[in-house]
Amino acid sequence: xxxxxxxxxxxxxxxxxxxxxxxxxxxxxxxxxxxxxxxxxxxxxxxxxxxxxxxxxxxxxxxxxxxxxxxxxxxxxxxxxxxxxxxxxxxxxxxxxxxxxxxxxxxxxxxxxxxxxxxxxxxxxxxxxxxxxxxxxxxxxxxxxxxxxxxxxxxxxxxx
Numbered sequence: 001x002x003x004x005x006x007x008x009x010x011x012x013x014x015x016x017x018x019x020x021x022x023x024x025x026x027x028x029x030x031x032x033x034x035x036x037x038x039x040x041x042x043x044x045x046x047x048x049x050x051x052x053x054x055x056x057x058x059x060x061x062x063x064x065x066x067x068x069x070x071x072x073x074x075x076x077x078x079x080x081x082x083x084x085x086x087x088x089x090x091x092x093x094x095x096x097x098x099x100x101x102x103x104x105x106x107x108x109x110x111x112x113x114x115x116x117x118x119x120x121x122x123x124x125x126x127x128x129x130x131x132x133x134x135x136x137x138x139x140x141x142x143x144x145x146x147x148x149x150x151x152x153x154x155x156x157x158x159x160x
């Protein structure tokens with residue numbers, strides 16, 4: 001039911017999601033900040049609101065938002081009538097994050113080529129393993145564009 005916000009359960013959701021992200025290699029503080037923004041009704045919070053809400057230091061907030069901005073998952077804007085900034089999620093945060101993260105796949109595939117050569121070629125066991133990794137990421141990168149396009153179309157059907 002709309003309006004029945006359960007702050008305790010929402011805080012637990014933020015922590016559970018942050019833990020899941022951290023288990024997958026995402027920095028834990030950045031994941032907590034991201035999920036705190038996600039759980040905000042306004043979609044944006046100041047550094048102080050993030051620090052107070054998550055009970056973390058302002059330095060941890062600063063480092064986390066810088067990391068998230070780099071990934072395209074958080075945007076910074078000025079608070080009208082104040083010298084403070086607020087941080088929020090772009091409209092297409094997951095889409096933009098996937099595109100930016102997608103360049104990592106190309107880099108991995110490219111580096112794998114050098115690894116294959118250094119291991120003595122695909123004919124060696126190490127070369128074959130490295131080549132397989134490179135092939136996988138090259139495939140994922142090739143599919144990412146059409147996958148994201150399909151998602152955008154799918155998202156439009158959800159709004160109907």
